[in-house]
Amino acid sequence: MASVTTATRRKDSVQPKAKVWLYLLLLTLQYGAQPLVSKRFVRREVIVTSLVLACEVAKVLCALILLAVEGSLKRQYDQWTLIGSLTASGLPAAIYALQNSLLQISYKNLDSLTFSILNQTKLFFTALFMYLILRQKQSAKQVGALALLIIAAILLSVGESSGRGSSGGSADQVLLYGIVPVMIASVLSGLASSLCQWASQVKKHTSYLMTVEMSLFGSMCLLASTSQSPDGEAIRKYGFFHGWTMWTLIPVISNAVGGILVGLVTAYAGGVRKGFVIVSALLVTALLQFLFDGKPPSLYCLAALPLVVTSIFVYQKYPYVHRKKKD
Structure with missing residues (x-):
């Protein structure tokens, strides 16, 4: 009887571990491939707002299906209130909606690896807002890791501004429509992540x-903004799906699946393993860009990549420890 119980426990412990490794692998592939997929399958004439709205709708459908599968959809519906929802999700949703629009603009004006590396600066801004909102302190090694991350971002900004003038886009275009949008999106990501953690805890x-x-609140914010925005005028003039093909659904679905996977990895694997996913995803991006575009990383990317990898590893490996716990 005891041996049967032990075998059952081992089987139960193996299955969750297998799920965790599956989530980690899928998120690594999705996170690393998303810039390349968006660049390849989203035509330049596609209206950014229509693409973002489609991604949000896909996320809602995926989340509702998963809630129904786990059997908690009715319970969540019964407990849901508008005030509670606005308090927990309203402001982060508006911030993420703006962030997604900026990322879609940046996708079209940066190469995939540069975008992925610059996008990692959101860890610095997340740490900053975590301290300002939740008073979460950083260790000395974490501060050093964040400094390395900023150095890498500066390297890439200088390299992209000076080295892309003859490769299909001017230096001003790359800076204003590539680097600036992704950096602002990183700031917004840090703020929204901190607000989401606060909402989750409270x-x-x-x-x-x-x-x-x-996703619902973000979609409403985007729809409200289309009344006066150039994207709104373009949608009214050319139609919501202007520039779309069947292939455009690939990045839409990939983005939705990635949003679900981030929540699963955080819940089952924790923040440390998620950090390793981010590092691995950078390598996936570089590999895919070389395989499908035949484009090796630039010298600036090669110089910045080890700084980013080192900074993310150190930041995840050496968290702040309270003095009482040390003693």
């Missing part, structure tokens, strides 16, 4: 419910 929202609420 409101006890599940990741699926947060996905549904934030």
Whole structure:
């Protein structure tokens, strides 16, 4: 009897570990491939707002399906209130909506690896807002890691501004429509992540419910902004799916799956393993860009990549420890 119980426990422990490794692998592939997929399958004439709205709708559908599969959809619906939803998800949703629009602009004006590396500066801004909002302190090694990250971002900014003038886009275009949007998006990502963690701790929202609420609120913010925006005028003139092909659905679905996977990895694997996913995803991006575009990384990317990898590894490996716990 004892041996049967032990075998059952081992089997139960193996299955969650297998799921965790599957989530980690899928998120690594999705995170690393998303810039390349968007650049390859989204035509330049596609209206950014229509693409972002489609991604948000896809996230809602995925999250609702998963809530139904796990059997908690009715319970979440019964407990849901508008005030609680606005408090937990309203502001982060508006921030993420703006961030997604900026990322879509940046996708079209930066090469995939440069975009992925610059996008990692969101860790610095996340740490900053975590301290300002939640008073989470950083260790000395973490501060050093964040400094390395900023140096890498400066290297890439200088390299992209000076080295892309003859490769299909002027230096001003790369700076204004590539580097600046992704850096602003990183700031917004840090702020929204901190607000989401605050909401999770206070409101006890599940990741699926947060996905549904934030996607719906973000979509409403985008729809409201289209009344006066150039994208709104373009949608009214050319139609919502202007420039779309069947292939455009690939980055839309990939983005939605990635949003779900981030919540699963955070829940089952924790922030440390998620950091390793980010590092691995950078390598996936570089490999895919070389395989499909035949484009080796630039010298600036090669110089910045080890700085980014080192900074993310050190930041995840050496968290702040309270003095009492040390003693």
